[in-house]
Amino acid sequence: MENTLGLEIIEVVEQAAIASARWMGKGEKNTADEVAVEAMRERMNKIYMRGRIVIGEGERDDAPMLYIGEEVGICSQPDAKDFCNPDELIEIDIAVDPCEGTNLVAYGQPGSMAVLAISQKGGLFAAPDFYMKKIAAPPAAKGKVDINKSATENLKILSECLDRGIDELVVVVMKRERHNDLIKEIREAGARVQLISDGDVGAAISCGFAGTNIHALMGIGAAPEGVISAAAMRALGGHFQGQLIYDPAIVKTGLIGESKEANLDRLKSMNITDPDKVYDAHELASGETVLFAACGITTGNLMQGVRFFAGGARTQSLVISNQSRTARFVDTIHMFDKQPKELQLH
Numbered sequence: 001m002e003n004t005l006g007l008e009i010i011e012v013v014e015q016a017a018i019a020s021a022r023w024m025g026k027g028e029k030n031t032a033d034e035v036a037v038e039a040m041r042e043r044m045n046k047i048y049m050r051g052r053i054v055i056g057e058g059e060r061d062d063a064p065m066l067y068i069g070e071e072v073g074i075c076s077q078p079d080a081k082d083f084c085n086p087d088e089l090i091e092i093d094i095a096v097d098p099c100e101g102t103n104l105v106a107y108g109q110p111g112s113m114a115v116l117a118i119s120q121k122g123g124l125f126a127a128p129d130f131y132m133k134k135i136a137a138p139p140a141a142k143g144k145v146d147i148n149k150s151a152t153e154n155l156k157i158l159s160e161c162l163d164r165g166i167d168e169l170v171v172v173v174m175k176r177e178r179h180n181d182l183i184k185e186i187r188e189a190g191a192r193v194q195l196i197s198d199g200d201v202g203a204a205i206s207c208g209f210a211g212t213n214i215h216a217l218m219g220i221g222a223a224p225e226g227v228i229s230a231a232a233m234r235a236l237g238g239h240f241q242g243q244l245i246y247d248p249a250i251v252k253t254g255l256i257g258e259s260k261e262a263n264l265d266r267l268k269s270m271n272i273t274d275p276d277k278v279y280d281a282h283e284l285a286s287g288e289t290v291l292f293a294a295c296g297i298t299t300g301n302l303m304q305g306v307r308f309f310a311g312g313a314r315t316q317s318l319v320i321s322n323q324s325r326t327a328r329f330v331d332t333i334h335m336f337d338k339q340p341k342e343l344q345l346h
């Protein structure tokens with residue numbers, strides 16, 4: 001599954017990132033998002049694969065493209081029977097966030113990326129558009145920190161696993177009212193907090209790499225982003241756990257449906273029988289093969305953002321595979337003109 005797909009998905013995230021980066025700093029988050037979706041879909045539909053979106057832009061009615069259940073890949077094209085035998089291809093599931101951090105792009109802030117995860121059919125948890133309580137931590141703390149423990153206890157464990165003082169730990173938390181107590185607790189325990197406005201996928205994955213100066217992500221973000229983060233962390237061997245949040249009172253804002261009861265019914269209808277289950281990375285991304293790809297839109301901890309130059313652009317992407325056991329940073333020069341004036345190296 002990995003061979004050519006690994007290369008093609010780099011181009012998918014690159015094209016989405018380039019399209020979105022053209023709207024960087026323009027204050028128009030919806031456009032920055034829409035163009036990324038369109039570019040991702042266009043490139044995805046050229047890949048010789050039978051793909052199905054399991055995490056996307058939402059239900060078919062609200063999202064014209066990359067909606068949940070949408071078939072993607074060359075075999076989904078109207079004239080596919082002329083060049084494509086679906087029986088020769090394995091079916092794959094895809095989770096996408098073409099513009100992760102739309103606000104970050106719109107306001108020219110760091111850390112936005114085009115991102116996706118791929119696995120065999122059934123290999124990614126089809127998370128509802130709910131919130132998710134998350135904890136991410138470096139490989140050395142895998143299976144040691146625990147979402148059921150308090151932040152204080154987890155910081156002690158992290159400090160032992162990483163062989164550094166609690167005061168040398170940095171925890172990323174989304175700046176939201178729902179996290180006020182969590183932030184207070186982390187500070188009182190002696191660790192330092194990095195508050196982010198958006199983009200908890202990048203924060204989770206940053207825990208997987210030493211040198212990012214991010215040692216944990218704690219708090220509540222969106223569930224679809226949790227699955228994408230889990231795919232990367234599974235392939236990296238880092239720690240990730242997530243628990244769905246179905247009670248609007250906990251989140252205080254947003255996208256979670258009218259009531260706790262209605263949300264519980266929705267989970268039941270999706271065959272989620274234990275709404276309080278804690279999922280680890282292997283359960284959220286359970287397929288035998290898991291591939292993750294991201295391309296920086298604006299520069300962040302992990303990747304440079306898109307840099308345009310006369311006649312082209314330069315991008316930086318990250319592809320992680322649990323099969324080849326690689327985390328590959330890919331630096332690409334894109335030539336838009338047939339005869340670009342220059343190919344900029346830096």
Ligand SMILES: O=C(COP(=O)(O)O)[C@@H](O)[C@H](O)[C@H](O)[C@H](O)COP(=O)(O)O
Nearest residue numbers: 099100101102198199200221222225254
């Ligand atoms: O910041 C985020 C926004 O993602 P996107 O809409 O694709 O630009 C995500 O990383 C968060 O996980 C999440 O969507 C967020 O926490 C939920 O929104 P909010 O109610 O503002 O916390």
Ligand SMILES: [Mn+2]
Nearest residue numbers: 097100101225
């Ligand atoms: Mn997102």
Ligand SMILES: [Mn+2]
Nearest residue numbers: 097099100101
């Ligand atoms: Mn998005």
